Amino acid sequence: MPLMSRAALLVLADGRFPAGGHAHSGGAEAAVKAGRVTDAATLERFCRGRLHTTGLVAASLAAAAVLGLAADELDAAADARTPSPALRTTARRLGRQLVRAARATWPSPELDALAKAFPKGAHQPVVLGLTARAAGLEPLDAAYCALYESVSGPATATVRLLSLDPFDATGVLARLAPELDRVADRAVEAARRALTEGVDDLPAASAPLLEIGAQAHAAWPVRLFAS
Amino acid sequence: MDGVTAAGVTARARIEARADGRGGTALPVLEGGGPLAPRRTRAHGTEARVLLVGAMSGPLGGDRFAVEARVGEGARLHLGSAAATLALPGQAKGEARYDVRIDVAAGGELHWLPEQLISARGSDLHVTTRAELAPGARLLLREEQVLGRAGEEPGRLTSRLTVRLGGAPLLDQELSCGPGAPGGWDGPAVLGGHRAVGQLVLVAPGSPANPAEARMLGEGTALMPLAGRAVLVSAVAPDALALRRRLDEALALLTADRK
Numbered sequence: 001m002p003l004m005s006r007a008a009l010l011v012l013a014d015g016r017f018p019a020g021g022h023a024h025s026g027g028a029e030a031a032v033k034a035g036r037v038t039d040a041a042t043l044e045r046f047c048r049g050r051l052h053t054t055g056l057v058a059a060s061l062a063a064a065a066v067l068g069l070a071a072d073e074l075d076a077a078a079d080a081r082t083p084s085p086a087l088r089t090t091a092r093r094l095g096r097q098l099v100r101a102a103r104a105t106w107p108s109p110e111l112d113a114l115a116k117a118f119p120k121g122a123h124q125p126v127v128l129g130l131t132a133r134a135a136g137l138e139p140l141d142a143a144y145c146a147l148y149e150s151v152s153g154p155a156t157a158t159v160r161l162l163s164l165d166p167f168d169a170t171g172v173l174a175r176l177a178p179e180l181d182r183v184a185d186r187a188v189e190a191a192r193r194a195l196t197e198g199v200d201d202l203p204a205a206s207a208p209l210l211e212i213g214a215q216a217h218a219a220w221p222v223r224l225f226a227s
Numbered sequence: 228m229d230g231v232t233a234a235g236v237t238a239r240a241r242i243e244a245r246a247d248g249r250g251g252t253a254l255p256v257l258e259g260g261g262p263l264a265p266r267r268t269r270a271h272g273t274e275a276r277v278l279l280v281g282a283m284s285g286p287l288g289g290d291r292f293a294v295e296a297r298v299g300e301g302a303r304l305h306l307g308s309a310a311a312t313l314a315l316p317g318q319a320k321g322e323a324r325y326d327v328r329i330d331v332a333a334g335g336e337l338h339w340l341p342e343q344l345i346s347a348r349g350s351d352l353h354v355t356t357r358a359e360l361a362p363g364a365r366l367l368l369r370e371e372q373v374l375g376r377a378g379e380e381p382g383r384l385t386s387r388l389t390v391r392l393g394g395a396p397l398l399d400q401e402l403s404c405g406p407g408a409p410g411g412w413d414g415p416a417v418l419g420g421h422r423a424v425g426q427l428v429l430v431a432p433g434s435p436a437n438p439a440e441a442r443m444l445g446e447g448t449a450l451m452p453l454a455g456r457a458v459l460v461s462a463v464a465p466d467a468l469a470l471r472r473r474l475d476e477a478l479a480l481l482t483a484d485r486k
Binding site: 027031036037042045046047048049050051052053056076077079080081083084085086088179199200203204205206207208209210211212215216218219 | 421451
């Protein structure tokens with residue numbers, strides 16, 4: 001493993017890192033259409049819900065991958081925690097895009113093996129964890145990256161969907177920061193516990209409206225975002 | 228097995244179903260009592276039917292309830308409950324637990340269709356439902372959570388549903404809601420003000436070659452094929468009645484699909 005470089009985290013977490021995340025709203029487009037997200041306050045509640053459910057699950061999977069838990073077991077755990085086929089497809093597509101960018105950025109035999117084992121893409125958080133590992137980052141770094149993605153995607157998308165003031169959207173992210181710190185710690189604790197208890201022990205927090213909304217969204221003929 | 232201590236009530240029901248060798252299903256184990264008494268009801272064809280009858284209310288704070296159901300090769304068991312389960316605050320401090328363990332062998336079939344779980348104000352209940360299915364086992368499972376009685380704030384409820392098939396995870400979902408639950412549980416990503424939430428899981432290895440297609444079954448209800456020969460119907464609704472209507476419609480559709 002390369003030597004730890006904290007700056008690698010900035011490269012990986014940068015919204016301009018070419019991994020395709022910008023095309024996805026994290027369920028915000030469906031929630032806006034359904035009238036559940038209408039302003040900065042409802043966006044904040046939306047993001048807070050994501051943080052503690054799919055965010056926590058993604059962060060613990062990513063942290064577990066950094067710790068070296070088997071990628072195929074983590075991928076199966078991600079499948080079981082993602083009942084929506086639309087969201088499973090999205091997670092694998094994003095995983096495939098990330099593994100391509102990651103192999104070019106931080107070449108590693110583990111990423112090569114992952115790309116070979118999952119030609120259609122592994123779940124994005126698993127790829128994120130192995131990418132962080134290849135970049136010499138730590139489980140906590142991967143957890144932060146997954147959690148920040150889980151809220152920054154919907155916040156950015158909502159700026160476009162609702163013409164929300166970008167300052168308001170950034171304010172939402174800043175207000176969530178202390179909670180994000182706590183969830184990141186929880187995710188790493190869970191990942192460490194999985195080393196002894198097994199992958200089944202990882203968090204499985206679910207968000208029914210995200211799953212149901214993703215299925216409704218996938219059936220629309222015209223969409224601004226892919227998910 | 229059953230008892231009342233200062234900490235709360237401990238109750239366990241155990242049901243074991245086995246093929247009786249004459250095309251029917253025998254119940255060599257049928258144990259329980261108090262709040263979880265299993266009663267055999269009239270068989271339905273080759274299927275044995277059991278109803279859990281509660282002689283007490285609860286679970287209350289500190290109580291420990293457990294249901295274990297094992298279905299052997301070729302046996303068919305339909306397990307329901309006579310009434311809704313009402314989680315209430317208790318004298319004893321601390322959360323109540325309700326753990327369901329399901330084990331279905333190859334060629335066995337279990338329908339676990341209990342009535343709703345209602346989380347009353349001030350209650351604190353942790354539910355786990357864990358199903359271990361052998362390859363070739365069939366399962367139909369329904370769970371419904373209702374947040375508060377009519378017009379009432381809910382208690383604290385955490386419910387995890389894990390289904391494993393042939394030793395591999397098929398479905399793993401946990402929902403936490405009520406006062407003290409992680410933030411955003413009632414927000415637009417999770418429940419969005421809905422007061423009833425439910426799931427229907429169907430694992431049916433013998434179903435037609437073309438798997439069920441993902442589709443919306445009306446507002447707040449989605450049919451989702453899982454990885455493997457299984458489907459999940461996930462639904463949110465304003466109240467228990469509307470939720471049951473949605474899940475009943477989905478169930479009729481799923482069972483029609485299989486014919």
